[in-house]
Amino acid sequence: MPPLPLIAPQPPRLSELGEALRRVEASGVFSNNGPEVRAFEAEVTERLFGGTGACLAVANATLGLMIAIRDAAGGHPRPGTLALMPALTFAATAQAASWAGLTPLICDVDPDDWSASAAAEEQLLARHGERIGVAVPYATFGNAIDLDRYAWIAQRYRVGVVVDAAASLGTLDERGRGFGTGAPFATVFSMHATKTFAVAEGGLIHSADADCIARLRAMANFGFVEGRSASLPGINAKLPEVLALMARAKLTEIDDVLARRAAVEAAYRDALPGFGVQRPLGMRRASQFMPVLLPAELAPQREAVAAALAVEGIGTGCYFSPHLGQQPEFQATALIEPTPVADRISAALVSLPVTDAMTPDDARRAAGALVAVVEKLSRSTPRIAASGASTSIATTIVIGGGPAGTALLTAATKRNLLPGFAKGLVVVERDAAVGGGRLGRYAITSDSTAQTFLTAVKNNAHPELAALVDHPVGRAVAAYQDALGVPLVEAGPLLRVTGQRLADLTRAHGGEVLTGHEALHATAAGGGLWRVRLRRLSDGQEIDRLARNVVIATGGHQPLDRLSGQSVAGVPLVQLAGDRLLQSDDVLTVGGFDKVADLLSSRRAPRIAVIGGSTSALTTVALLLRGRPALPLGAGGITLLHRRPLRPFYPSVEAAHAEGFHDFGPDDICPVSGFVYRLAGFRLEARELVLRMLGVGGLAPDPRVALHRITGDDDAAARQVLREADLVIAALGYRPFALPVFAQNGAPIPLAAGAGRAMVDRHCRVVGSDDAAVPGLFGIGLAAGFVPWGALGGEKSFVGQANGLWLWQNDVGLMIVDQVLGQRERAAA
Structure with missing residues (x-):
């Protein structure tokens, strides 16, 4: 039987394009958006995108991603700006973001369709906020992912979007339109020789926004908008005329190519009912190959499976294994979230052939060979035991x-x-x-300095840890060395990467x-x-x-049960607060302030009572004061009820006296360090609030905050504050x-x-x-x-x-x- 290679490039034959080549030679235009490129852009817009929007042909898809990502992130993104993308994609996605000046932020994927996990994306968008400059979803293996959702994400989170659709040129969405049609952002396709839309090299960017395509056209031409003076960030990403000829020729045959490949994929799916396969999205996809998951117990023997199929003349691949989060370059330069789903899928993926020359019978032959190999190996492979099972x-x-x-x-x-x-x-x-x-899930700053976080890795005896000082997560924390703490959403990634290396x-x-x-x-x-x-x-x-x-x-x-037994000023807290009661942990996590704002949205001048004298209590007050959009707080809108005196930390007795703070004695000074209130004193952002409220050093208290020290069970004023509050936040510590x-x-x-x-x-x-x-x-x-x-x-x-x-x-x-x-x-x- 003839071999079935994994990929058999079938670009148009230049030897059959003699007349067109002579036309290019006669024109004297070989690049610079010549007539062949413009003709291809018009034809592909009409044929694959229903004549809507506009297209830009580029030298290759990676260059297309680079300029599209740079444009979507605002043209001149600040250092440390993040590009959110899924783990299960090609290295070019992350490389393009890096070359565009952004740091890849890699998230997990959906277990069914293998595209970016919606829950992970939205969690990270909420956590990192404006630090994410662009989301770069990947249309995994030609799937027609939901672009309407990404249009909503762009509006909801005010973030740019660029779709990496490298393998999707010719894919039809659920409405039967060419994938990308109507999307208000850039969708980037590849025309590499190995793709279904096979040209020697090249890429295509489509958008419903013609102004977006015009900007990208200028960026692809050195940033020249008018004349030869750069007014945009630019690069040379233009498609040569000869490649445009090949692209025009491919366009004339693409429908037949896609139909044959769709039949091959359908035959695979029918012949492999017991295997894990990707859930298809859309009416038709531009299948480049057929990805299949091996049974979990055979994933470690993937090379043996590939070798056995090679003996049968069947080529295989492992796209994408390793995934982005497992590649050394991105482990050193990217922010990588936990990716258990991508880990599992990547470890078990085998790509089977889909080529222009194949028939459904060829697919059934390749599928039968895979089934036979798996059955043979399964008989000699024990099933995976419980993870970590050991008698040691x-x-x-x-x-x-x-x-x-x-x-x-x-x-x-x-x-x-x-x-x-x-x-x-x-x-x-x-x-x-x-x-x-x-x-990293808390929307507050730490009560530790940037230097404190970095001491865990700086000059560490293990080079893997010491290198994190120069990793994006280390640089992000270091940016707050002169600030009142580090936002925990920035500290969390450093701890996660450190944890990975410690593991x-x-x-x-x-x-x-x-x-x-x-x-x-x-x-x-x-x-x-x-x-x-x-x-x-x-x-x-x-x-x-x-x-x-x-x-x-x-x-x-x-714990919730703690609230039921908690009394304030001699009365059960739940009796005083009723259904107006929240715990500080609910407020301090990402999205907590929005929850408070929603609960108080009908109040013109809301009154909030915060109970507790801990750092979490002070941090809660600080968050309520600086949240955006600001709460309409009047004078005394927030009352902090506490039992113990509020004490600021000082590095020395002299420092305390210099600011006019004298409320301490010998027992309040650490004998080892000389610090005043080393353990009991508030630090950083909480300390600044305490200093203001106590009027230390001539600071003026914030009029929106009132302090009330609870005097005992007969404190009627404390009870009244709680009864009259629109919201009561309990910051009573942790167990x-x-x-x-x-x-x-x-x-x-x-x-x-x-x-x-x-x-x-x-x-x-x-x-x-x-x-x-x-x-x-x-x-x-x-x-x-x-x-x-x-x-x-x-x-x-x-x-x-x-x-x-x-x-x-x-x-x-x-x-x-x-x-x-x-x-x-x-x-x-």
Whole structure:
């Protein structure tokens, strides 16, 4: 049987275009938007786009993407502007964004149609806001993705849109129109020899907006709008006349080519009912090849599948594997979100041949060969066991791979202890990646400086981490070195990329990182061991892992049941506030301010009560004051009700006195650092608000904010504030997500955290309700309840708990690392 190559280029034959070539030679015009290019643009607009809008032919699709992305991002995007795109696309998509001066922001894909995940896109658009200059969706494998949705996105988020439709020239949308018809933004197609619309090289940009095409035409000609003076960013992206001849010839036969290929694809789909295939979108697509997913257990044997099919004369490919987020260039230069769906699809993809010469019978032959190879390999391949299933005993299981869990790893790197600590380590994380946790979902600034975030990687002993200072995520954080904190939407990406590299280092040194897993409980197993029950979220399968130590780094939350038992000024809070009550966490997350604005939209001069004296309370007030569009707050529109005095942090006694602040004594000064209110004092944005409200240094208080210190259960004024408020926001702190733990006989071990007390003691050991440390259990992170002591510093007067990324990544994290490694050394001795 004749071979079936994956791709068999069939561009028009130049040898058959002699008369047309002589016409070009006679004209003396070989480039510069000559008559052949203009004729092709007019013909393709009429034939494939119903005569609407306009088209621009360019030298290749990558150049087309470059100028279209640059134009959609405003022509002169600011450094750090992001281009949002899916992971499952060709490298040219991200390369074009980089050459246009933007940073790729790579998101996951939809599990059915394999295009950009709508939920991921909208989450990132909300999180990053105006930093995203352009969205670059990919019409995956010629699919007719929903362009009306992207027109809505452009309006809703005020973001540019450029559609990478490299393989879609000739695809018909759900209304039977050429894909891209009517879209108000640029849609960029390829005419490379390997595409269905095969020319030697070239690209095409279509838009319903003729002005957009006119700008792009000028940009493709060095930015010349009139004469030879550049008034736009430009490059030479013009299509030569000879290639335009070939494009015109291809246009005359494209309908027949598309019909034959559609029949081949249909035959494949009928012959491969048990395989994962992409959900088709639109009435017809310009099939370049047939992408198929291997069964999960055979994905690691993809090369063997390809080799077996090659023996049968059937060519294969792996588009797109690795996907964008797995390629070194973009790992070093892009922002990459967790991509579990793209990871799974990319690992299992096999592309089967679709060529102009093939028939449906050829497709059935290739499909039959694939089925036979898969059946043969399946008989000799055991099914994938539960992820992480092992009879080995882990040294330590860290439950939670967010900022606190990965802080342990960061702390270890700072003393070059990670190689030893990672041996026998298992990190368990619910999300698809470690590092970020929920931190990047908050629409507020941090109470840590940019320098604090960067100390985790700057001059790190591991080059992979040290390089992040110059990575886009590091540069984005560094831009706030002189600001009052870092927006957490900027800090989150740095933590995620750091977490990814820490995970790679952990695996390289003998550890495991189990993403997509959650820990259900831990049970004492005897002999100083713990049995931790894990559940894989993808299929619910549960496994047990044995470990000598367990670190609980699951973060904190604001439990609803806490509100039902909370009293303010002697009256239950729910009784005072009713259905006007929100928790601060709901307000501080991305979209929270919009929720508040919507709830208060009918109020001309709304009154808001914020309860609490913590950083989250002050940060909530700050967010309400600076939100946009501004709330119509009158004088005293926000009342902060607090029990303890509000104290600002100062780096020294002298600094406090210099600003006229004297409200502190010897017990309020840290003996190690000399800081005033080192632990109890507010910092950065919250500190600035406190200084204003206290009138320190002659600052004028914000008239929109009133302070009310609750005096006790008989504080009638506090009760009145709550009853009259249009909205009540409870900022009452966080409690830990404490892991359920059981004794060897199955009886629950009651923990101090369950009684509302600190989860850990001064050595980060989890304590029971009797305040005795539970052997082998440690805790770290938000709401764990750790209080610095001894060499860690802190003022004697401090009451409460200290939470801070710098502490976790340094002294607190090392406290746990040292105990685990010391335990190992003692066992070896």
